[in-house]
Amino acid sequence: MTRDGLMNVLVQRQWLAARPSPGSHNAAACVVEPIILRLHKP
Numbered sequence: 001m002t003r004d005g006l007m008n009v010l011v012q013r014q015w016l017a018a019r020p021s022p023g024s025h026n027a028a029a030c031v032v033e034p035i036i037l038r039l040h041k042p
Contacts, residue, residue, distance in 0.1 A: 006032065 010016040016028055
């Protein structure tokens, strides 16, 4: 899944605004990045 695809899913579930502020995008990235890293651990 691409980052854009993930953002679309989050917007569709109304977990993020369609046009989030730069601060909320950064906060979402801080939450999502550790999850992705944990899932892709060798």
